[in-house]
Amino acid sequence: MNPRPLIAVVDYGAGNLVSIDQALTTVGADVRVARDAAAFRGVDAVIVPGVGAAAPAMARLDNRGLTEPIRAWLRANRPFLGICLGLQLLFEGSDEDGATTLGVLLGRTRRLEDAPTLPHIGWNQVERTREHPLFEGIDDGADFYFVHSYVGTPAGPGTDRVELARTTHGRAFTSAIEQGSLLGVQFHPERSGPDGLRLLHNFVELVRAA
Amino acid sequence: MLRRRVIPCLDVADGRVVKGTRFVDLVDEGDPPELAERYAREGADELVFLDITAAPERRGTLLEIVERTARRAFIPLTVGGGVRTVTEMRDVLRAGADKVSLNTAAVADPALIARCADRFGRQAVVVAIDALATGPGAWEVVVKGGRERTGADAVAWAQRAVELGAGELLVTSIDRDGTGSGFDTDLLRAISSTVEVPVIASGGAAGPADFVAAVRDGGADAVLAASIFHRQIHAIADVKAAMAAAGLPVRLMPQAVA
Numbered sequence: 419m420n421p422r423p424l425i426a427v428v429d430y431g432a433g434n435l436v437s438i439d440q441a442l443t444t445v446g447a448d449v450r451v452a453r454d455a456a457a458f459r460g461v462d463a464v465i466v467p468g469v470g471a472a473a474p475a476m477a478r479l480d481n482r483g484l485t486e487p488i489r490a491w492l493r494a495n496r497p498f499l500g501i502c503l504g505l506q507l508l509f510e511g512s513d514e515d516g517a518t519t520l521g522v523l524l525g526r527t528r529r530l531e532d533a534p535t536l537p538h539i540g541w542n543q544v545e546r547t548r549e550h551p552l553f554e555g556i557d558d559g560a561d562f563y564f565v566h567s568y569v570g571t572p573a574g575p576g577t578d579r580v581e582l583a584r585t586t587h588g589r590a591f592t593s594a595i596e597q598g599s600l601l602g603v604q605f606h607p608e609r610s611g612p613d614g615l616r617l618l619h620n621f622v623e624l625v626r627a628a
Numbered sequence: 629m630l631r632r633r634v635i636p637c638l639d640v641a642d643g644r645v646v647k648g649t650r651f652v653d654l655v656d657e658g659d660p661p662e663l664a665e666r667y668a669r670e671g672a673d674e675l676v677f678l679d680i681t682a683a684p685e686r687r688g689t690l691l692e693i694v695e696r697t698a699r700r701a702f703i704p705l706t707v708g709g710g711v712r713t714v715t716e717m718r719d720v721l722r723a724g725a726d727k728v729s730l731n732t733a734a735v736a737d738p739a740l741i742a743r744c745a746d747r748f749g750r751q752a753v754v755v756a757i758d759a760l761a762t763g764p765g766a767w768e769v770v771v772k773g774g775r776e777r778t779g780a781d782a783v784a785w786a787q788r789a790v791e792l793g794a795g796e797l798l799v800t801s802i803d804r805d806g807t808g809s810g811f812d813t814d815l816l817r818a819i820s821s822t823v824e825v826p827v828i829a830s831g832g833a834a835g836p837a838d839f840v841a842a843v844r845d846g847g848a849d850a851v852l853a854a855s856i857f858h859r860q861i862h863a864i865a866d867v868k869a870a871m872a873a874a875g876l877p878v879r880l881m882p883q884a885v886a
Binding site: 433434435436437440441469470471534535536537538539540541542543561563565566567586587606608609610611612614615 | 629630631632633668673695698699702703704721722723724725726748749750751752795796824825826849850879
């Protein structure tokens with residue numbers, strides 16, 4: 419067993435990669451920044467981070483030839499973590515700009531409804547709807563850092579099985595999801611202090627055990 | 629429920645944290661990443677670096693300390709001061725910042741806000757507004773660290789900046805800044821009641837009660853301060869305890885686990 423799993427962090431020009439690189443390194447993983455399909459070779463897990471809108475993100479993934487390799491990775495049910503935009507892209511499409519996204523999960527990315535402020539920026543409580551090793555050692559209702567106006571929203575049969583946690587800003591929304599080896603969080607663990615590092619540590623442990 | 633944020637601001641010149649009065653008599657107060665890490669440990673919800681290095685050829689130093697900070701403090705970092713183009717903003721984000729704050733450059737060229745928001749998303753674009761009181765319920769936008777008046781109405785500029793793509797507003801009362809006479813809650817309320825985006829209060833903090841007033845009376849979503857934290861007049865924990873006692877939602881640091 420590899421003591422330090424190798425994790426591909428997808429770089430498609432959508433935000434700060436320094437924090438995610440440092441956070442993963444701190445919790446015991448080696449990071450490979452992935453800018454093309456070849457970078458997935460030999461890695462143990464894939465992380466898609468990112469902030470911003472879906473359409474330009476999908477266009478940049480297409481341009482770099484990354485869309486199909488990500489789909490194939492997910493089809494094979496290999497360890498995956500989507501962060502913020504990286505979570506939203508897993509759904510069928512986005513109401514923000516009408517983009518068609520990866521469609522691995524049923525549902526759409528929708529605007530936060532009845533939010534007192536938008537974007538939803540700051541620390542908010544992540545309340546679990548069921549237990550999962552991703553949140554091992556983290557208090558239920560712990561604060562994580564959010565920066566978004568839209569949210570990936572599961573739909574259809576099996577919604578309850580996909581959702582891991584909810585958060586309230588105006589209305590409650592899904593803030594963490596799981597489907598097999600596919601995990602996603604709407605917040606930014608790499609910017610969420612000790613609890614965020616713990617969550618990434620848990621992800622690395624899951625990768626190790628896979 | 630979304631927590632109200634407490635944000636220490638560090639003035640940075642030539643790669644060091646400095647403190648002075650109106651950018652003169654600068655005193656070296658230490659290494660930015662080291663101070664950033666200390667604030668994160670003490671419960672800061674975010675950090676702001678205000679780069680007061682005037683010389684553009686020294687920007688490399690800033691990028692280097694942004695990266696070192698992002699690698700030590702796992703909380704969000706906003707960098708302000710001197711960003712004038714999409715390319716400069718890209719460089720700062722690539723170095724590890726989460727947001728960039730635009731001030732004088734956005735007033736001179738408001739379309740800069742839209743260009744940056746289109747490229748990086750509005751959540752990465754903070755527009756900083758320095759406001760000077762000109763009469764009851766009236767504030768004028770000033771630039772260049774408060775030295776130059778623009779004639780523009782601060783509330784109207786706030787609305788325009790949000791329409792153009794600002795994801796957050798950092799509102800500083802120039803009258804109160806550095807005086808310790810409390811935040812201008814009328815100014816904060818005038819702006820927070822007309823925009824949907826979060827408003828960060830700045831300028832005038834003397835003690836914990838001022839933070840409570842900025843949120844409760846001014847409608848601020850977050851409160852920024854510099855000298856009261858640097859000089860260790862008040863600890864972040866004390867400010868948050870006062871906010872919690874006033875019934876405001878704040879993030880308290882998890883207890884140390886053995």
